[in-house]
Amino acid sequence: MLDRTDTKALSATPVSGDNLKIERSGRLLLDVERIVFGGDAVTAILGPNGAGKSMLIKTLAGLQKPDRGDVSWNGSTPSRDGYRKVGMLLQHPVLFRRSAIANVIYALKQAGHGTRDAQALAHEALDHAGLSAIADTSARLLSGGEKQRLAMARALALKPEILFLDEPTASLDPASTLRIEEMIGAAAKAGTIIVLVTHDMAQARRLSERVLLMHRGRIIEAGRTADFFDRPKTPEARAFAAGEILL
Numbered sequence: 001m002l003d004r005t006d007t008k009a010l011s012a013t014p015v016s017g018d019n020l021k022i023e024r025s026g027r028l029l030l031d032v033e034r035i036v037f038g039g040d041a042v043t044a045i046l047g048p049n050g051a052g053k054s055m056l057i058k059t060l061a062g063l064q065k066p067d068r069g070d071v072s073w074n075g076s077t078p079s080r081d082g083y084r085k086v087g088m089l090l091q092h093p094v095l096f097r098r099s100a101i102a103n104v105i106y107a108l109k110q111a112g113h114g115t116r117d118a119q120a121l122a123h124e125a126l127d128h129a130g131l132s133a134i135a136d137t138s139a140r141l142l143s144g145g146e147k148q149r150l151a152m153a154r155a156l157a158l159k160p161e162i163l164f165l166d167e168p169t170a171s172l173d174p175a176s177t178l179r180i181e182e183m184i185g186a187a188a189k190a191g192t193i194i195v196l197v198t199h200d201m202a203q204a205r206r207l208s209e210r211v212l213l214m215h216r217g218r219i220i221e222a223g224r225t226a227d228f229f230d231r232p233k234t235p236e237a238r239a240f241a242a243g244e245i246l247l
């Protein structure tokens with residue numbers, strides 16, 4: 001787990017949601033009374049498949065509109081301007097059919113950077129991701145692990161104040177997982193608030209300070225990571241932390 005004293009003063013945009021509800025075909029898929037991200041460097045969101053984890057972070061990142069409830073970014077409704085501060089790495093990131101570096105340059109230019117600035121920042125981002133050697137390789141030729149690192153480098157190049165990550169290491173080998181975890185750790189230390197959806201409980205223990213457990217669209221337990229694993233309060237969290245299947 002990150003040492004809180006290592007992290008820069010957290011001045012990032014707090015993101016919150018109130019009374020968020022999403023319903024489809026009469027089924028309540030998301031039902032969250034209140035959630036705030038802003039005080040912890042890394043929060044892990046855990047829960048079984050279909051629990052609503054992706055839906056929650058997409059909603060908070062402004063990519064999905066809730067049927068009811070409000071999302072707030074630093075006290076305001078999500079806006080185009082705010083997208084520079086609130087980032088999201090999708091579970092299956094979309095990379096353009098151009099070189100690795102061009103993917104990052106494009107994102108930076110879209111965010112308002114001039115060409116020279118974008119080129120310099122993109123090279124810096126690839127360097128931090130250990131991807132300089134494949135900067136000119138077409139993104140579609142990269143391995144799964146390299147693609148994920150590139151998508152992460154692109155997201156971090158925009159220097160978001162808060163970054164939502166949807167299972168960034170799913171299907172990666174241990175070495176690629178470690179690289180992504182190092183990138184997450186470095187970003188968190190530099191002051192980016194990270195919200196990480198993961199099925200990897202060891203990863204949640206390694207990286208997060210706070211854990212949220214979701215089940216059937218609700219947050220059923222929220223607490224310090226050590227407390228969650230060592231002293232879970234709800235029967236569901238006890239079962240989940242013990243590796244049992246939540247239905």
Ligand SMILES: Nc1ncnc2c1ncn2[C@@H]1O[C@H](COP(=O)(O)OP(=O)(O)OP(=O)(O)O)[C@@H](O)[C@H]1O
Pocket residue numbers: 024029047048049050051052053054055056
């Ligand atoms: N557009 C949609 N229409 C109907 N149901 C949907 C829609 N999008 C998602 N769902 C359902 O909402 C529920 C929550 O989905 P979500 O992707 O948030 O789960 P998750 O916790 O991220 O799961 P996983 O761990 O499998 O990625 C699932 O039951 C899913 O089938």
